Amino acid sequence: MATKKVLGRGLGAFFPEYRDEDNAGAGESASKEEGVEKSFVKPEDRVNIVLFVPVDHIRKNPHQPRKEFDEERLEELADSISEHGLIQPITVRYIGEKRFELISGERRLRAAKLGGLKEIPAFIREADDEQSMAFALIENIQREELNPLEVALGYKRLLEEFDYTQAQVAERVGKNRTTVTNMLRLLNLPDFIQSALKSNKISMGHARSLITIEDEEVQKKILDKVVEDGISVRQIEEEVRKISAPSKSTGSKKKTEKDPSNDPFYKDISARLRRTFSTKVNVKPKKEGGEIRIEYYSDDDLERILAILDTVE
Template sequence: MAKAIKKQALGRGLSALLKDPENDIKSVEDVNADKVVGNIIELEIDAIEINPFQPRTNFNEETLKELSTSIRELGVIQPITVRKTDFNKYQLISGERRLRASKLAGLTTIPAYIRIANDNDSLVMALVENIQRHDLDPIEIALSYQRLIDEIQLTQEQMSDRVGKKRSTITNYLRLLRLDPIIQTGIRDGFISMGHGRAIINIADHEAQTEIYHKIIMENLSVRETEALVKAYQENLHNDTPSLPAKKISYTISDQQKRVFTDFFGAKVDVKIAANGKGKIAIPFHSSEDLERIIKLLKE
């Protein structure tokens, strides 16, 4: 999670650049345009307008609330994409659900990719160069591939030629974006590997995905053990018993006990107990200031 916060901090610096009237970037020929193309930038939500040609007009309120809760706890995992229309004014290209849910969550800024005039070729080069880096996590690579599909309309075959990767490799990365956001965050933060994620993605139900994800972490399962667990789940489904292997937890934690953590840290704390009696407490934070607040509470 700290990794995502670092990126957003960098985005705030670029955001300040875009709000400087003397650095109003309108095309790729402008000074500092290379700092914008292909980068994540933290934008003020109030500066973004909805695309009037957006064909989708109905959004399920319940799923928006669920996404809003996820964003409050994990942040916006996949940045939105906007088009720069004027000085510090932007129009949404993709990500309206994320934008709406972020507003619902009370966010004032949101991570975004900015498209500027005649930046198509520059964006392709920036994304391809980004994919070739060695310090990217699998989700970052997958998001770069997805941008090439969504914004440049490249096929997987064309991407294979551009980045020098097999088409099957590209497909495997893209499939990771079908994982529940909690699991995507787990991959980004190194709690599980891409191999674990590839095994979990064979399960369509997100609730079952996250249940297996927590089991992997609690019991430190290998990729092979995860594959066996997924296979067992799928066999249960085939036998009309869609449930994971029964857990034998030696004790439980009550809602009242969970509230003690939540009240103390001022955040929704996730408490999980494994079958062997071991457990994990996950404390979410949303900024460096929030992290400092939690550290201060622990020191008191």
């Protein structure tokens, strides 16, 4: 039977249980020779240290906000790690039973496995589920490695799974609350627009302009213009006016007569209000007067709208 590797100053120094009974003597001898007995760390103190951890003992972070990894770039990183090793440690938390859970650094972990590494340096951090998710989200945002939808989904999970308010999310990730609200609104976009945003065919600005349009057919037409002709965000507003203009056909005239809200005047007002409040706004004229309906998606979103109204004297 092949002799198992003694980790020495790696996990063996800090996690004595990693040494099997068959190799206990060898482990103790190595420790005494290297003078690492003083480095033993109690289970409750296994934090804020860097250890070499077997990659097979690290499980993925279930709260990881990043879902897509470029395979070509991953292989390039794996080649580099194979040649030079992993220079920057990943971050994990100890979950007992000689196992760790990844907090951040999944790309590096994947590449290390592809590169054939058996163990890699890891910074051990104390974190509960909430902190683990927040750390993973914050690190990816700081590295700008997430696409906007992945960021929005991360915010949504903090809201739903940990009962955060939008203000708390904003504080945690170092953004203002309006930014968080606008990111969350991307999740209300139709799938075809989300797909275009995810694949970088359109920008965040384009997506935010498209979200103010209620008619999906109009959204599709403008999206095609953005992808094919590369029109700017400002040009989208002009395209909305062109596409939304009533047709000269008899059918369109009848529809306009039956529904006063199809009048270009009211459409323009609705568009202006949507831009002001960054949310869906419907203007419905009646025989006498009418109504304005402003949608909001959370208590925080309502407070944001009220703040805008408070600026009006």
